[in-house]
Amino acid sequence: xxxxxxxxxxxxxxxxxxxxxxxxxxxxxxxxxxxxxxxxxxxxxxxxxxxxxxxxxxxxxxxxxxxxxxxxxxxxxxxxxxxxxxxxxxxxxxxxxxxxxxxxxxxxxxxxxxxxxxxxxxxxxxxxxxxxxxx
Numbered sequence: 262x263x264x265x266x267x268x269x270x271x272x273x274x275x276x277x278x279x280x281x282x283x284x285x286x287x288x289x290x291x292x293x294x295x296x297x298x299x300x301x302x303x304x305x306x307x308x309x310x311x312x313x314x315x316x317x318x319x320x321x322x323x324x325x326x327x328x329x330x331x332x333x334x335x336x337x338x339x340x341x342x343x344x345x346x347x348x349x350x351x352x353x354x355x356x357x358x359x360x361x362x363x364x365x366x367x368x369x370x371x372x373x374x375x376x377x378x379x380x381x382x383x384x385x386x387x388x389x390x391x392x393x394x395x396x
Contacts, residue, residue, distance in 0.1 A: 275319060275342055276335045278361035282310035284385040293376040308388040311367065315359065322346065338362075 328346035365384035
């Protein structure tokens with residue numbers, strides 16, 4: 262009996278916490294595998310719906326780099342998932358945790374063999390125009 266695989270089934274969706282769409286300020290702190298800050302924190306302001314961007318990023322990695330994801334844990338306010346991506350010298354493994362303090366604040370931690378990056382994000386308000394989108 263053959264199994265039918267749908268390219269975009271509900272099982273492919275990661276249960277990200279609920280966050281508001283609008284203007285977000287994100288501050289990134291990168292730490293190398295030695296535990297030292299690899300550079301000064303960077304801050305960006307973007308007009309986005311964070312959960313849609315996160316889901317698109319996972320889908321892009323799946324489609325373009327044949328990465329696979331697996332949800333490790335999730336509840337109403339947070340989700341942790343693992344990404345495994347094939348490379349010529351062996352698979353790379355990434356663990357991503359998204360934790361929402363509320364709909365206006367969240368933290369995203371990305372851990373790889375090389376180190377980790379943590380982004381602290383806060384909602385600034387509605388976007389100025391409906392056309393400002395960032396991916």
